[in-house]
Structures are given as C-alpha cells and as structure tokens.
Amino acid sequence: MDYKFAKQLKDAGFPHKHSMLGGNDGDSEYCFYAEFLKGEYICVPTLSELIEACGYKFDALNKIKNIGIWRASGFLDHYLIALDGSTPEEAVANLWLELNKKNDQSR
Numbered sequence: 001m002d003y004k005f006a007k008q009l010k011d012a013g014f015p016h017k018h019s020m021l022g023g024n025d026g027d028s029e030y031c032f033y034a035e036f037l038k039g040e041y042i043c044v045p046t047l048s049e050l051i052e053a054c055g056y057k058f059d060a061l062n063k064i065k066n067i068g069i070w071r072a073s074g075f076l077d078h079y080l081i082a083l084d085g086s087t088p089e090e091a092v093a094n095l096w097l098e099l100n101k102k103n104d105q106s107r
Helices: 003-011 047-057 088-106
Strands: 031-034 040-043 058-064 069-076 079-085
Touching: 003 040, 003 088, 047 058, 047 069, 047 088, 058 088, 069 088, 079 088
Parallel strands: none
Antiparallel strands: 031 040, 058 069, 069 079
C-alpha cells in the first residue's frame, strides 16, 4: 500500500490504534512520516487490522486467479457488495472505504 492510499484511509477516519503511531510493536508493517505535514504519521494497516475494522460487515476475501485481482465482499444494508484490489490489503481497504462512505451518507 502506498502513501496516497494510506492517507486516504486516514482521512476517511480509519481507526488507527495508538500503538501504531510509533510503529515499534509490530501492529503495522510501517508508517510514513511526512515532515511537510507537520510531523504527521500515516500508518499502513495490516490485513488483520483492515478486516477487524470492517467488523461484522466483512464477509470474505478471495483471489480471482484468472484476472489476478483480490476481491473483498461485505454486507451493506443487507446487500452483498464486493470491491477489488491488486493486493488483499487494497481489496479490504476499498471495502472499508465503501462501507464507511455509505455509513457517512446515511447520517
């Protein structure tokens, strides 16, 4: 996952754990540190953290072998939705973004 995608998750309110900010305890593979953003840390969540953040709405993660993508599915208002990514993390991150985008619109 690149900086731009990790920043998109953070800006959308992804629930980063406080311990991830230091990046020292193995909760996250790495963090981007951007001085030009006044010392802001932007951490890349692990696959487990992404799935956990989707909560009970997460359904499944599959690799679509014939086209080489990953697909994460979940439930949104009793409908099954699926989003793709080039990695498992990107697919689940896309799912989390969609689930939370829809939740924000209903508020």
